[in-house]
Amino acid sequence: MSELFSTLSLRDLEVPNRLAVSPMCQYSCEPDGLATEWHRVHLGSRAVGGAGIVMTEATAVEPRGRITPADLGIWSDEHAKALEPIAEFVREQGGVPAIQLAHAGHKASKTRPWDGNVPIRPEEDDEAWEVLSPSPAGYPPFDGDDPSIRKATPDDIEGVIDAYRAAAERSLSAGFEVAEVHAAHGYLLHEFLSPATNRREDEYGGSFENRTRLVREVTEVVREVWPDDKPVFVRISGTDWLDDRPSWDIEQSVRLAGELEELGADLIDVSSGGLHPDQNPSGGPNFQVPLAEQIRAETGIAVGAVGGITEPEQADAIVRNGRADLVLVGREFLRNPYFGLRAADELADEPESWPIQYRRAVE
Numbered sequence: 181m182s183e184l185f186s187t188l189s190l191r192d193l194e195v196p197n198r199l200a201v202s203p204m205c206q207y208s209c210e211p212d213g214l215a216t217e218w219h220r221v222h223l224g225s226r227a228v229g230g231a232g233i234v235m236t237e238a239t240a241v242e243p244r245g246r247i248t249p250a251d252l253g254i255w256s257d258e259h260a261k262a263l264e265p266i267a268e269f270v271r272e273q274g275g276v277p278a279i280q281l282a283h284a285g286h287k288a289s290k291t292r293p294w295d296g297n298v299p300i301r302p303e304e305d306d307e308a309w310e311v312l313s314p315s316p317a318g319y320p321p322f323d324g325d326d327p328s329i330r331k332a333t334p335d336d337i338e339g340v341i342d343a344y345r346a347a348a349e350r351s352l353s354a355g356f357e358v359a360e361v362h363a364a365h366g367y368l369l370h371e372f373l374s375p376a377t378n379r380r381e382d383e384y385g386g387s388f389e390n391r392t393r394l395v396r397e398v399t400e401v402v403r404e405v406w407p408d409d410k411p412v413f414v415r416i417s418g419t420d421w422l423d424d425r426p427s428w429d430i431e432q433s434v435r436l437a438g439e440l441e442e443l444g445a446d447l448i449d450v451s452s453g454g455l456h457p458d459q460n461p462s463g464g465p466n467f468q469v470p471l472a473e474q475i476r477a478e479t480g481i482a483v484g485a486v487g488g489i490t491e492p493e494q495a496d497a498i499v500r501n502g503r504a505d506l507v508l509v510g511r512e513f514l515r516n517p518y519f520g521l522r523a524a525d526e527l528a529d530e531p532e533s534w535p536i537q538y539r540r541a542v543e
């Protein structure tokens with residue numbers, strides 16, 4: 181019996197199966213951050229393809245929080261309106277629309293991957309902007325002397341928290357049912373968490389309590405505006421993979437997960453790395469699953485596993501063996517938007533999982 185196709189209950193939300201489309205940047209907006217037809221077709225196809233949750237790419241809570249000028253954003257009502265039909269379509273297909281709320285911090289203001297993924301600076305490029313950092317102490321490829329890297333002041337931090345609150349309110353009005361706080365992959369919130377990048381000496385730096393303060397405060401404001409019957413996820417990097425220096429690791433992740441649960445987070449989406457080019461991740465199928473599994477075992481909070489999951493049986497085994505509650509799939513869903521339908525065929529033999537329009541192909 182397939183566990184991947186069992187219902188996942190989070191608060192009052194019933195997710196029809198344990199398979200989610202992992203957030204994946206499409207770099208396909210104009211600099212205005214508005215969702216386009218590309219997003220509608222891209223996310224809509226994956227909803228047709230049987231994912232229980234379809235998550236948007238990292239969606240910037242303020243313009244400064246975009247990775248590239250082509251990133252998706254949700255900093256105005258117009259942005260929410262552009263996302264509304266997407267959320268509605270996902271729901272019509274029986275999926276749960278989710279949005280990842282993000283701030284790129286130090287890793288913002290870059291060209292798109294296919295244009296080199298290189299930092300662009302306001303002195304040289306009209307589309308560039310000043311980026312925010314917990315402490316601009318240089319870490320490659322950045323340089324502490326770069327005038328366009330701004331050490332976040334207390335006002336900036338308050339601004340980021342307010343931007344998250346407003347973004348969550350707008351996400352709700354757009355029809356999303358899950359809000360995910362992006363605190364992974366070396367972006368702003370992760371930069372605060374990790375002693376490898378946070379050299380602050382105020383209440384947001386130094387001790388575990390101080391470094392985790394911003395993530396806790398952001399989670400708290402998102403939880404405040406997100407209805408009691410709907411879940412909030414937090415994506416973290418379970419480790420920086422930087423064993424040779426003070427950094428973020430699985431023990432701190434476990435402790436943070438417990439605290440986030442107390443603040444009302446419902447699921448920790450466990451990725452890893454992305455903070456520093458010296459990272460030394462293990463890689464391969466399921467390589468991040470042990471991180472998710474440990475957080476689940478030691479805190480009891482629901483977790484999502486992601487990374488190198490490409491086969492239906494592999495995904496099913498992760499859930500069946502109690503290693504995670506949800507399986508997020510990224511690149512395999514790019515290769516095959518109907519991965520969820522393929523998995524349903526292989527594991528559940530339920531032709532009714534297919535959209536009615538396509539059923540003659542499988543009956």
Ligand SMILES: Cc1cc2nc3c(=O)[nH]c(=O)nc-3n(C[C@H](O)[C@H](O)[C@H](O)COP(=O)(O)O)c2cc1C
Binds near residue numbers: 203280488509
């Ligand atoms: C094209 C692309 C864009 C991505 N964008 C995001 C993103 O916006 N937010 C995020 O948390 N992770 C992002 N990721 C990471 C994926 O969500 C996922 O964690 C990673 O690809 C590992 O899963 P996979 O092996 O199933 O692809 C991205 C990955 C890819 C391939």
